Amino acid sequence: MIIRREEPKDYPIVFTLLEAAFRDEMHSDHKEQFLVERLRKSQAFVNELSIVAEQDGEIVGYILLTEIDIQQNEELTPSLALAPVAVLPTHQYKGIGGQLIEYAHNKARSLGYQSVVVLGHETYYPKFGYQPAENFGIRFPFDVPAENCMVLELVPGSLKNVKGLVRYSPAFFE
Numbered sequence: 001m002i003i004r005r006e007e008p009k010d011y012p013i014v015f016t017l018l019e020a021a022f023r024d025e026m027h028s029d030h031k032e033q034f035l036v037e038r039l040r041k042s043q044a045f046v047n048e049l050s051i052v053a054e055q056d057g058e059i060v061g062y063i064l065l066t067e068i069d070i071q072q073n074e075e076l077t078p079s080l081a082l083a084p085v086a087v088l089p090t091h092q093y094k095g096i097g098g099q100l101i102e103y104a105h106n107k108a109r110s111l112g113y114q115s116v117v118v119l120g121h122e123t124y125y126p127k128f129g130y131q132p133a134e135n136f137g138i139r140f141p142f143d144v145p146a147e148n149c150m151v152l153e154l155v156p157g158s159l160k161n162v163k164g165l166v167r168y169s170p171a172f173f174e
C-alpha cells in the first residue's frame with residue numbers, strides 16, 4: 001500500500017470514497033464529501049495533510065487534517081482538526097485507517113504542528129493516543145457527548161497549559 005499526498009486528479013475519487021464510507025454511518029450527516037470540498041478551498045487547508053491510501057492503483061482510504069485554533073480569551077493556540085478519515089467499506093478492518101492516522105500524525109509533527117483535536121468514536125481514537133478533551137479543559141463548539149471530544153499531543157506536554165474553545169474553520173458550518 002502507498003500512502004501519499006492527495007492530488008487534484010484524486011478529488012472525484014475521494015468524493016465517491018467519502019460517500020461510500022459514511023453511507024451507513026449512524027453519526028454522520030452523509031455530507032463529509034462536501035465538507036472536504038469546502039475545506040480544500042479554505043485557509044485551513046494544508047496540502048501535505050490531505051492524504052490518500054492507494055492499493056493496486058486504487059484509492060481505498062483518505063484522511064484530512066486542517067488548521068484550527070484553541071481560543072482562551074484573546075489567546076489563540078494553533079492546532080489541527082482530524083476530519084474526516086475514511087476507508088472504503090470493502091477495505092475496512094484491515095489496518096488502513098490506523099496507518100493513515102499514524103502517517104498523518106507524523107507528517108503533521110514534521111511540519112511543526114503540536115496537537116490534533118477530533119470529534120469521533122470514543123473507542124477508536126484512544127488507540128492512537130487521543131485523550132478526552134475535557135481533561136485539558138478544551139471545549140468543542142458542538143452539542144455532543146464529552147466522550148467524543150478528544151485531543152492528541154503530537155509533542156508531549158504541548159497542551160499542558162492550553163485550554164479553551166476549539167475554533168473551527170467556517171467551512172465546518174456552511
Ligand SMILES: CC(C)(COP(=O)(O)OP(=O)(O)OC[C@H]1O[C@@H](n2cnc3c(N)ncnc32)[C@H](O)[C@@H]1OP(=O)(O)O)[C@@H](O)C(=O)NCCC(=O)NCCS
Pocket residue numbers: 021022025084085086087088091092093094095096097098099119120121124
Ligand atoms: C473508522 C474507519 C476510518 C476505520 O478504518 P479501518 O481501516 O477500518 O480501521 P483499522 O482497520 O485501522 O482499525 C480497525 C479498528 O477500528 C474499529 N472500527 C472500524 N470501523 C469502525 C467504525 N465504523 N466505528 C467504530 N470503530 C470502528 C474496529 O473496531 C477496529 O478495532 P479493533 O482493532 O480493536 O478491532 C473506517 O471504518 C471508516 O471509514 N468508517 C466510516 C467512516 C467513519 O466513521 N469515519 C470516522 C469518522 S469519526
